[in-house]
Amino acid sequence: MKVAARTEVGHVRRRNEDALLVEESAGVVAVADGLGGHPSGDVASRAAVVSLQQTSASTRPAGEQLGQWVTDALLTAHQAVLDEAGDDPERAGMATTAVLAVVGDTDLWIGHVGDSRGYLLSAGGRLQALTRDHGMGGYITQALGLERDVVPDVAHVDVSSGDRLLLCTDGLTNMVDEPRIAALLGDNDVQAATDGLVEAALANGGVDNVTVIVVEF
């Protein structure tokens, strides 16, 4: 597997409240986007990513049970964000999206909460959405750290050699349309694809933090 990742604060926001995780040896990648309009979004996204990193270091099952492992990893991260908030009024209500993928040679598992997304670009150039946003138009119905039930969506996807997985925050998808994402993601080098996507978001305004991970199978 080849992987590249990049996060940028953008042109408008003062802080980067996105966070990313690349654990290449474990085949685990994730992005998180601290919710705007809530305090301490950067603390929330980092707490989630640290938790996912700890989980990714633990043994995990094979086969169908891996789906439950992905769900549990996200629920553990949800609890980690709640714990990090504690009783601190400055952190009350802090929350984050998360999309987590476990990649194998011929398949992947993906789970998410919120509006950070996963896409698969086939070697033939077809872009497939792997996630469906929880919420729309900036209103998030589920996020890690929100004190309500979190029910991650988890999917299992077969992949072929040459396919590309994209994980990204809405700082990309609000700035760059899907045909353009497909074109840039298909660049023959994963780092160039990653840079092309991030730079397109910045060139189109860069009003939000933007985070991109590209994995080639």
Ligand SMILES: [Mn+2]
């Ligand atoms: Mn965002």
